[in-house]
Structures are given as C-alpha cells and as structure tokens.
Amino acid sequence: xxxxxxxxxxxxxxxxxxxxxxxxxxxxxxxxxxxxxxxxxxxxxxxxxxxxxxxxxxxxxxxxxxxxxxxxxxxxxxxxxxxxxxxxxxxxxxxxxxxxxxxxxxxxxxxxxxxxxxxxxxxxxxxxxxxxxxxxxxxxxxxxxxxxxxxxxxxxxxxxxxxxxxxxxxxxxxxxxxxxxxxxxxxxxxxxxxxxxxxxxxxxxxxxxx
Numbered sequence: 001x002x003x004x005x006x007x008x009x010x011x012x013x014x015x016x017x018x019x020x021x022x023x024x025x026x027x028x029x030x031x032x033x034x035x036x037x038x039x040x041x042x043x044x045x046x047x048x049x050x051x052x053x054x055x056x057x058x059x060x061x062x063x064x065x066x067x068x069x070x071x072x073x074x075x076x077x078x079x080x081x082x083x084x085x086x087x088x089x090x091x092x093x094x095x096x097x098x099x100x101x102x103x104x105x106x107x108x109x110x111x112x113x114x115x116x117x118x119x120x121x122x123x124x125x126x127x128x129x130x131x132x133x134x135x136x137x138x139x140x141x142x143x144x145x146x147x148x149x150x151x152x153x154x155x156x157x158x159x160x161x162x163x164x165x166x167x168x169x170x171x172x173x174x175x176x177x178x179x180x181x182x183x184x185x186x187x188x189x190x191x192x193x194x195x196x197x198x199x200x201x202x203x204x205x206x207x208x209x210x
Contacts, residue, residue: 029070030063031126034093035077035134047095049102053111060115070122072205075109076191079132079146083109085198087191089142099142109199122202125195129188129206132161146187153184163188 032039040059045051063071075082080091080098084107089099094108102108109125116123132147132154133140141147147154147161154161163184195201 027070028068029072029122029124030068031072032059032074033077034074034082034091035128037093041094047100047102049104049106052094052102052108053106056108056112057115060119060121064119064121069120070124070202071112071116072124072126073109073112074126074128075195076125076127076129077131078128078134083107083195083199086194088146089144092140097142098140098145109201113200124203124205125199125201126205126207127192130163132163134160136161150183153187 034040037043041052041055045055060071073082076088077091077093079088080093081088082091082094084090084101084105090101092098092100095102109123113123132145136156136159153163155164156162164181192204195204
C-alpha cells in the first residue's frame with residue numbers, strides 16, 4: 001500500500017512540475033478597429049504612410065508589452081479594403097478617399113503581418129461582411145464600390161448601408177429572389193477566398209456589429 005501511494009505522489013508531482021514548466025498555450029488578442037479611425041490609423045496621420053507605419057509599430061509594441069500575442073485587425077470595415085490583393089476599393093479610413101491607394105505604395109495588411117511576426121504575434125483579419133457604409137454621402141464612395149455596382153443588394157438604415165444578406169427580415173423577401181441572395185453570398189465568399197489564398201493571415205473574424 002505504501003508503495004502505491006508513493007508512486008501516486010511521484011506521478012502527481014511530476015504532472016504538476018511538467019505543467020509549470022510548459023504553460024498551456026493561450027490566445028491573448030486585441031481588436032484593432034479601423035472604422036472611423038478609432039484605433040488605427042489616426043486621423044492625425046492622414047495619408048502619411050511613414051506615420052501610419054510608425055503608429056502601427058507603436059501599437060504592436062504596446063500590446064506585446066502588455067502580454068498579448070495576437071492582433072485582430074479590421075481590414076474590411078465598410079465593403080472596402082486595407083489590403084491590395086482584392087476586389088474592393090481602398091478604404092477612405094486609410095487614405096482619406098475611398099479608392100485612393102496609399103502613396104508611396106504599401107500593403108497595410110502585409111505590413112501588419114510582417115511586423116506582428118517579428119514580435120512573435122499572430123495577425124488575424126477582422127471582416128464586416130454586412131455593413132457597406134457608415135455614410136450615405138455620395139462623395140464618400142468610389143465609382144467601383146459595390147453599393148454603386150449593385151445598389152439592389154443593399155438597404156439603408158440610420159444613415160448607413162447594409163447588405164440584405166445579413167439582415168433578410170429588413171427587406172421584403174418576396175421582392176428578392178433566392179438567386180439574388182446567392183449572388184450576394186458568392187460575392188462575399190470570393191472576397192474571403194482571395195484573402196485565404198493570397199495572404200498568410202492566422203485567422204478570420206467576421207463581425208455583424210454595425
């Protein structure tokens with residue numbers, strides 16, 4: 001009996017020691033919002049590429065020093081993009097004008113991934129699949145924005161534009177064919193497929209927050 005309890009004690013002690021030496025992997029992430037320039041890039045930075053990059057580096061260093069190991073970066077805030085390898089226009093929250101590429105050119109998402117990896121951090125892409133805009137001002141839309149190409153796919157509420165796919169009860173379903181809904185779905189799938197296949201992100205986080 002003594003031998004049994006002695007062996008049990010040794011096993012339990014070994015397990016406890018092992019768990020202390022090799023801590024369980026934790027996902028400690030933070031959401032970085034680009035909509036309205038909430039977190040990055042700042043309004044102060046404007047379309048100054050050097051300042052945008054430095055702000056993101058400072059943001060990474062701040063979160064890494066706080067013990068975080070993942071960044072969830074909003075890359076599609078309003079049917080627009082913070083990346084160059086895609087089918088949607090550049091975000092106005094990046095350059096001040098939708099459809100205008102950063103100058104000198106850089107790809108913000110690829111830059112973010114590279115800098116995050118330098119610090120041993122993961123970079124996840126945060127998408128808003130249903131919100132198309134936070135404004136109805138025509139001056140804020142590029143000519144190739146999806147709301148101009150397919151206005152029938154969207155509805156407006158509280159001064160914003162949303163995809164009917166995400167909020168089907170907000171429209172008259174009888175006036176919308178399943179074929180149209182499938183087209184909207186396939187459009188969103190194509191957007192995500194490009195990201196999955198061309199950019200080495202650690203994960204995708206869709207958000208329905210408007």
